[in-house]
Amino acid sequence: MSQVQPQCRYLGKLYPLTIATDENIKKDMIKFDGATFTCITSKSDEVDITKALKTFYKKEAKKVIDKQLRLYQKQVKTKYKSFKIESHESRWGSCSSMRNLTFNWKLMLFPIEAVDYVIIHELCHLEHLNHDRSFWRLVGKICPDYKNIMPILGTTKTRDL
Numbered sequence: 001m002s003q004v005q006p007q008c009r010y011l012g013k014l015y016p017l018t019i020a021t022d023e024n025i026k027k028d029m030i031k032f033d034g035a036t037f038t039c040i041t042s043k044s045d046e047v048d049i050t051k052a053l054k055t056f057y058k059k060e061a062k063k064v065i066d067k068q069l070r071l072y073q074k075q076v077k078t079k080y081k082s083f084k085i086e087s088h089e090s091r092w093g094s095c096s097s098m099r100n101l102t103f104n105w106k107l108m109l110f111p112i113e114a115v116d117y118v119i120i121h122e123l124c125h126l127e128h129l130n131h132d133r134s135f136w137r138l139v140g141k142i143c144p145d146y147k148n149i150m151p152i153l154g155t156t157k158t159r160d161l
Contacts, residue, residue: 005017008037008053009109010032010037010060010108010109011064011108011109011110011111011112011115012109012110012111012112012114013111015032015035015036015037016036016037017036017037017038017039017049018036018037018038018039019038019039019041019047019049020038020039020040020041021040021041021042021043022040022041022042023042024042025040025041025042026042027052028040028041028042028043028047028049028051028052029052029055029056030049030052030053030055030056032056039052039053054087054105057105057106057108057109058085058105060108061085061103061104061105061107061108062085064108064112064115065083065085065103065107065115065119066083068112068115068116068119069083069101069119069123072116072119072120072123072142073123075120075142076120076123076124076126076127076138076142078123078126078127079099079126080095080099080100080101080123080126081098081099081100082099082100082101083100083101083102083103084100084101084102084103085102085103085104085105086102086103086104086105087104087105087106088102088104091104092104092106092107092118092153093107093118093119093121093122094122095122095123095125095126095129097129099126101122101123103118103119103122110152110153111152113145113149113152114149114152114153116143117143117146117149117150117153118153120139120142120143120146121139121143121146123142124138124139124142
């Protein structure tokens with residue numbers, strides 16, 4: 001019987017996961033070289049990589065979302081005050097009236113176009129703090145394919161975001 005190679009999802013693609021042991025490290029960590037995920041652990045027995053993966057995804061979310069925010073902020077022609085990465089159970093992103101944006105680290109599991117859609121959605125809320133026609137026109141101007149992207153995230157209603 002063959003053993004199934006564990007995999008990790010990153011920006012919509014699956015990559016193989018390998019485990020490496022290094023007794024000198026104190027905390028399990030994830031390395032990604034663009035082709036393979038490696039969990040480096042001090043343990044040689046069964047390893048729970050969930051915590052290390054969550055840490056990895058949060059760091060990646062900070063980098064990827066920062067880069068994409070800078071790109072789309074120019075197109076929406078608006079400025080945000082700050083952004084942070086969190087673990088929302090039921091939201092991919094949010095925008096406060098104080099111009100603070102929040103994004104879910106689990107976005108790193110989805111294709112970049114889905115990440116971009118959530119970023120654009122929240123940036124558009126800086127101009128329109130509701131889901132009126134003007135809001136959706138602005139979203140559609142920056143992300144014309146948004147209606148096809150929403151189902152990728154499991155969202156079909158605006159309140160899901």
